[in-house]
């Protein structure tokens with residue numbers, strides 16, 4: 001098992017991310033070691049699908065460590081990451097009789113993690129929170145960094161809080177049951193992390209994808225490649241936590257190559273693609289896959305990125321698996337959606353572009369002409385065909 005230590009100097013906080021195969025049965029013991037003897041009750045939040053697969057193992061392990069366990073299963077799907085579910089989660093914490101010394105455990109993908117984390121951040125003004133992410137995206141990205149929240153009808157993640165977990169436990173065996181499209185979406189986010197800030201991480205991710213493809217069962221049945229998956233996921237957690245440690249709350253005025261904003265590489269186009277297709281055609285990570293190709297084209301056309309580097313990015317995204325087609329979507333609609341995005345500051349879009357794979361540069365949207373943007377959209381959205 002790998003232990004990744006996360007230090008948030010600004011608030012003198014520290015926690016660990018544990019990564020390993022078949023470590024879910026140690027959940028209770030690991031939580032007990034970090035919260036101490038005073039914690040009596042654990043509120044476990046999951047959904048039916050994930051609970052049916054992993055809930056009993058988690059609950060047994062928690063009970064074995066002396067915790068009383070109450071559980072609540074939210075409905076599955078992004079549209080349930082809502083104020084309504086949030087209210088239901090708070091009702092559950094209240095009915096469970098949770099006290100300040102108790103803790104919330106999220107068992108599931110990013111949807112469960114974001115909602116349970118927000119409930120933990122706000123109930124009794126903040127309870128200890130433990131993440132047990134079960135999708136690839138949640139394991140490399142959403143469980144690390146302390147962003148929690150819910151969607152409003154008018155947009156994603158508009159309400160939330162920064163609330164760092166006390167512990168993140170990543171059992172890579174959970175990836176055995178993750179559907180192929182969810183894995184592709186997760187790998188796209190992995191490529192994004194490497195491409196935006198760490199060349200070695202990018203190369204390591206590409207090597208893993210080249211050797212094993214995206215079929216998680218294939219790697220997890222082989223001990224050597226299982227170790228490679230654990231090491232790669234741990235490296236992603238280390239990367240994300242290093243960025244977060246330097247810029248926990250994503251300062252909007254920061255635009256250097258270590259700011260949290262670089263993690264939005266590919267997201268300007270991705271959010272627009274999701275919005276204009278009513279959040280139905282793409283998994284978020286798949287939209288990020290297209291978005292990175294558009295940002296890559298822009299970077300090349302602005303003379304920042306060498307053609308060979310764009311080719312490496314293209315190859316990496318292709319290795320993640322097939323993306324739903326996007327070249328039928330009207331560029332004008334996409335540009336309108338970009339302007340309405342919440343990530344725009346003072347009504348201006350900013351772009352995370354690349355100087356090279358592993359080095360991002362944030363560029364103000366008004367430095368990019370409409371024509372250049374349209375060309376990049378056309379070529380980038382075709383590139384994944």
Ligand SMILES: NC(=O)c1ccc[n+]([C@@H]2O[C@H](COP(=O)([O-])OP(=O)(O)OC[C@H]3O[C@@H](n4cnc5c(N)ncnc54)[C@H](O)[C@@H]3O)[C@@H](O)[C@H]2O)c1
Pocket residue numbers: 047049050053076077078081108109110111112114134135136137138141142143144145146147148156157174175176177178179182185284
């Ligand atoms: N907090 C952050 O920093 C952050 C970062 C990135 C994304 N997010 C959020 O994460 C969410 C997306 O997360 P996601 O991609 O994990 O989606 P998700 O939570 O919807 O999970 C995808 C699907 O996989 C199922 N599932 C989960 N684990 C499984 C397993 N082991 N086996 C089989 N099925 C499993 C889920 O029930 C769901 O149907 C979005 O809401 C996004 O906004 C948050």
